[in-house]
Amino acid sequence: MQESQTMRISALANAMKAEGKDIVSLSAGEPDFPTPDFVNLAGIEAIRSGFTRYTANSGIPELKKAIVEKFRRDNGLEFQTNQVMVSNGGKQTLANTFLALCEEGDEVLIPAPFWVSFPEMVRLAGATPVTVPTSIENGYKMTPADLTAAITPATRMLVLNSPSNPSGSVYSEAEVRALMDVLKGREIFVLSDEMYDMIVYGAVKAFSPARIPEMKEWVIVSNGVSxxxxxxxxxxxxxxxxxxxxxxxxxxxxxxxxxxxxxxQKAAVAALEGDQSVVEERRREFEKRRDFMFHALNAIPGVEATLPEGAFYIFPSIRGIIGRTLGGKVMKDSADVAEYLLKEHYVATVPGDAFGAPENLRLSYAASIASLEEAVLRISRAFQ
Structure with missing residues (x-):
């Protein structure tokens, strides 16, 4: 296994900040907003009331009930509480699934660009990750033809991450149905990572493959409150x-x-059952930032970005930068470019190598407009 590149870059950026460097960090995959007050208060009340002991292994009943209602309200999915479990973050839900269903000799299909931990978790389970390349021309989305070509007798599972980290792409209902048509009758599981399901833009809506009746017994849905x-x-x-x-x-x-x-867990109950207007307010703010980053990055020669439909990342191609000499060094790949931006211009990004796309960078726009403006200015200067 390899360490998480996003964690590594964030740690390096934080260390440089501690040294007094003026770092603009676009590397972390977390919102810059605070946890809503009503959620914090529920956590405080849990402490004050002494709710600090072991709970049921798979989560408290009231949280499972809130999750079932969330799936019904937001995703059009029907589950019973005994079909739901709660884990220590979305990473653990995914790792549990790979460990439960995959073993040596199995292959797991992962469209690229992919979230950095998918292939490493598959390896942890003893199985083999198989990358399915996509292109900027297709909006970084796998086609039915791509999926069909990748399937072998050893294929055990497909990982589908929509909205996507890192590309921000979202599979439409028609696109999800077309992919599931390929899988019907093949006895291949689908692990659907829907962590960003409520952060989508314009008329775009996330669609879960678990909504397709013929696939319901083969789809596992992962989500979280993060x-x-x-x-x-x-x-x-x-x-x-x-x-x-x-x-x-x-x-x-x-x-x-x-x-x-x-x-x-008590705080998560409050989040899922409380006033959801805060989710929409923050989604609108992310959308403004997305629009700014899309136009600003595409104005830089050598950079080409697609318009993200969800999540809070933009994943520009830097094909026009790779091969150039910057800072006295030839930029061989995105890792070189990311290191150059951080060490010479104090902008933290994540190299696309970590996501199976060595000609891209991942930039998180979970930062203020002022920070984003400064970051783009520095990147533009760096590439001139």
């Missing part, structure tokens, strides 16, 4: 799917971490 409610540090993720798979993940979790944080 991005939607700015609760990254609270570490609450949740998983839903066929009961036998959830039971297997529950068993794995019981022997690794046991239950998620009790206090954070």
């Amino acid at each position: 991005k939607t409610y700015a609760m990254t540090g609270w570490r609450i993720g949740y998983l839903a799917g066929p009961k036998w798979i959830i039971d297997a993940c529950d068993k794995i979790q019981s022997q690794t971490t046991s239950n998620p944080n009790a206090i954070a």
Whole structure:
């Protein structure tokens, strides 16, 4: 396994900040907004009331009930509480699933660009990650033809991440249905990572493959409160799917971490059941930032960005920069470019190598407009 490149870059940027460097960081995958007050208060009340002991391994009943209602309200999905479990963040829900369903000899299809941890988690389970390349021309989305060509007798699972980290692409209902048509009858599982489902723009709507009746027994849905409610540090993720798979993940979790944080579970109940207007307010702000970054980055020679449809990342191609000499060094790939931007111009980005796209950079626009303006100005100067 390799360490997370996003964590590595963020740590390096923080170390440079501690040295007094004026770093503009666009590397972290977390909202810059605070956790909503009503969520914080629920956590404080949990402490004051003594709700600080072990809970049921797979989560407290009231949180499972809130998750079931969230799926019904926001995603058009019907689950029973015994088809849901709560984990220590979205990463654990995904890792539990890979460990439960995959083993040596299995292949897991992962469209690229992909979130950095998908292939490493597959390797942790003993299986083999198989990258399915996509292109900027297709909006970084896998086509049915791409999927068909990648399937082998060893294919055990497809990972579908929509809205996508890092590209911001969102598969439409028609696109999801076309992909699922390829899988029908093949006995291939689908792990649908829907962490950014509530952060989408314009008329775009996220569509879960679990809504397709013929695929319901083959789809596992992963989500969490981290991005939607700015609760990254609270570490609450949740998983839903066929009961036998959830039971297997529950068993794995019981022997690794046991239950998620009790206090954070109470806060998550408040987040899911509370006033959802804060979600829309923040989504609108992200949309303004997205629009700014899209136009500003495309104005820089050598940079080409697609318009993200969801999440809070933009994933520009820097094909026009790779091969050039900057700062006295030839830029061989995105890792060189990211290092140059950080060390010479104090802008923290994440190289696309980590996402299976060595000609791209991931920039998070979970930062103020002022910070984004400064970052783009520095990048423009760096590439001149």
